[in-house]
Amino acid sequence: xxxxxxxxxxxxxxxxxxxxxxxxxxxxxxxxxxxxxxxxxxxxxxxxxxxxxxxxxxxxxxxxxxxxxxxxxxxxxxxxxxxx
Amino acid sequence: xxxxxxxxxxxxxxxxxxxxxxxxxxxxxxxxxxxxxxxxxxxxxxxxxxxxxxxxxxx
Numbered sequence: 255x256x257x258x259x260x261x262x263x264x265x266x267x268x269x270x271x272x273x274x275x276x277x278x279x280x281x282x283x284x285x286x287x288x289x290x291x292x293x294x295x296x297x298x299x300x301x302x303x304x305x306x307x308x309x310x311x312x313x314x315x316x317x318x319x320x321x322x323x324x325x326x327x328x329x330x331x332x333x334x335x336x337x338x
Numbered sequence: 339x340x341x342x343x344x345x346x347x348x349x350x351x352x353x354x355x356x357x358x359x360x361x362x363x364x365x366x367x368x369x370x371x372x373x374x375x376x377x378x379x380x381x382x383x384x385x386x387x388x389x390x391x392x393x394x395x396x397x
Binding site for chain 2: 263265269273277284286290297
């Protein structure tokens with residue numbers, strides 16, 4: 255996947271997982287919903303790791319995963335052309 | 339105006355409880371703005387669903 259495809263997939267799964275989290279706020283005992291929430295979150299976490307590995311730090315904290323300090327590299331992920 | 343003890347509820351919000359049926363794929367959910375098809379409504383549809391007590395109807 256390209257940087258942009260990875261970022262879009264990550265955004266999609268984070269959004270979907272969060273929407274399911276909001277549903278669980280009012281339906282805490284819904285096992286089907288919880289299972290969906292777990293699978294969406296697992297996929298989002300996998301995509302995040304793949305994104306960081308390929309594109310560099312996504313958050314300041316993830317800068318600690320690298321051999322040298324890369325967080326000050328431009329552009330930042332949210333800037334135009336970020337990590338592209 | 340001093341609130342007296344008798345002054346209990348001022349109003350009662352009614353929100354139909356959502357039932358989990360189908361969900362969009364993650365990719366579609368981001369485009370549509372929600373994971374839940376039943377929540378993706380145009381303003382016209384929203385009005386109809388509201389008056390229909392949660393069930394979609396075309397008056």
